[in-house]
Amino acid sequence: MGNQTEIISKIIRERYGNADFIPLHSPYFGGNEKKYLNECIDSTFVSSVGAFVDQFEAEIRKITGSKFAIAVVNGTSALHTALILAGVKRDDEVISQSLTFVATTNAISYIGANPVFIDVDKDTLGLSPEKLADFLAQNTHQDDAGNCVNNKTGRVIRACVPMHTFGLALRIEELVKVCRNHNIKVVEDAAESLGTYVDGKHTGVFGDLAVFSFNGNKVATSGGGGAIITNDDNLGKLAKHITTTAKTPHPYEFFHDQVGYNYRMPNINAALAVAQLEQLDEIVANKRETAQFYHERFLNNGVNFVAELENTKSNYWLNTVLLDNETERDSFLHGTNQSGIMTRPIWTLMNKLPAFEMMQCDDLSNSEWLEKIIVNIPSSFISNK
Numbered sequence: 001m002g003n004q005t006e007i008i009s010k011i012i013r014e015r016y017g018n019a020d021f022i023p024l025h026s027p028y029f030g031g032n033e034k035k036y037l038n039e040c041i042d043s044t045f046v047s048s049v050g051a052f053v054d055q056f057e058a059e060i061r062k063i064t065g066s067k068f069a070i071a072v073v074n075g076t077s078a079l080h081t082a083l084i085l086a087g088v089k090r091d092d093e094v095i096s097q098s099l100t101f102v103a104t105t106n107a108i109s110y111i112g113a114n115p116v117f118i119d120v121d122k123d124t125l126g127l128s129p130e131k132l133a134d135f136l137a138q139n140t141h142q143d144d145a146g147n148c149v150n151n152k153t154g155r156v157i158r159a160c161v162p163m164h165t166f167g168l169a170l171r172i173e174e175l176v177k178v179c180r181n182h183n184i185k186v187v188e189d190a191a192e193s194l195g196t197y198v199d200g201k202h203t204g205v206f207g208d209l210a211v212f213s214f215n216g217n218k219v220a221t222s223g224g225g226g227a228i229i230t231n232d233d234n235l236g237k238l239a240k241h242i243t244t245t246a247k248t249p250h251p252y253e254f255f256h257d258q259v260g261y262n263y264r265m266p267n268i269n270a271a272l273a274v275a276q277l278e279q280l281d282e283i284v285a286n287k288r289e290t291a292q293f294y295h296e297r298f299l300n301n302g303v304n305f306v307a308e309l310e311n312t313k314s315n316y317w318l319n320t321v322l323l324d325n326e327t328e329r330d331s332f333l334h335g336t337n338q339s340g341i342m343t344r345p346i347w348t349l350m351n352k353l354p355a356f357e358m359m360q361c362d363d364l365s366n367s368e369w370l371e372k373i374i375v376n377i378p379s380s381f382i383s384n385k
């Protein structure tokens with residue numbers, strides 16, 4: 001085992017004990033989960049409507065401070081819907097990160113739009129406002145209608161999807177400013193950042209729309225689930241409408257006024273989510289303690305921990321360290337996983353996947369550098385019960 005592997009493993013074991021297997025992130029069910037699931041089954045409303053869906057949406061509005069929250073079946077469908085609502089159409093372009101989970105890029109493709117990959121900042125792992133501003137200044141012009149047009153392709157850049165990586169907030173205020181200057185809508189992929197704040201405001205309220213995921217591996221889970229938030233009255237109402245088959249309200253008639261989607265979150269999933277959201281503050285506080293534990297010890301041992309920016313408060317969904325180089329990274333992954341400590345590298349960059357390798361890329365030197373040296377280490381909630 002290499003020196004860094006030994007040092008980091010020892011600190012992880014100090015935090016998570018000597019179990020045979022330490023998972024990367026397991027869900028925590030310490031509240032009313034079973035109670036609400038039973039209530040939901042007893043009510044017979046387990047499917048596409050029910051009180052828990054309404055409660056879940058109210059809770060998301062409260063947590064984020066957003067005017068509208070729409071429950072959907074997963075984070076990917078939330079992204080697909082948010083991009084449609086942002087006005088993205090076939091053959092448009094959408095700016096995004098190549099350093100992200102594939103769902104971000106897939107959602108752009110579902111519409112027949114093309115991602116354009118811009119670099120991330122090394123410290124936030126999120127889309128770089130500076131790099132985006134440079135790219136737009138050098139490679140785009142405004143057409144008569146005020147659209148931002150890509151000089152190379154002649155296509156309209158309609159939207160931008162920045163992603164708050166591992167729950168760390170990116171420089172979202174600066175990024176939104178750059179996009180506004182170029183008439184580009186912003187959809188925040190906040191799938192990983194429930195409970196993360198920038199200047200006291202919840203991630204997701206800076207752009208035109210944002211999405212969250214409640215998949216089993218996220219900070220709070222509904223089994224599978226997602227949410228869309230927006231402050232825009234029209235977009236908020238439309239989001240609910242098109243994710244529920246675009247049915248015109250009527251006691252018994254079936255009339256659908258446009259193509260809609262069956263993207264509803266089932267009530268039984270919402271029941272689980274409501275119980276989870278009741279514990280969100282506790283979960284995030286606990287995860288932040290783990291991050292602080294790691295950060296202090298890593299600082300003293302020369303390990304490069306990725307910490308939140310000063311004006312932000314991260315949920316520290318997955319704690320992240322940077323190793324010295326790719327060889328160290330590989331030996332770390334091998335050593336830890338072999339000794340029962342689950343760790344993992346970051347995703348393969350989107351521009352290297354077969355479906356997206358022909359898409360336009362700006363300089364991606366930070367993403368390329370990070371891809372080789374990032375690892376996630378165990379970050380689960382620690383229960384004293």
Ligand SMILES: *Cc1c(COP(=O)(O)O)cnc(C)c1O
Pocket residue numbers: 074075076077100101103104163189191192213214215224225226
């Ligand atoms: C989890 C995740 C999603 C998608 O969420 P699902 O609920 O799994 O569909 C989207 N983007 C990012 C960055 C994610 O981590």
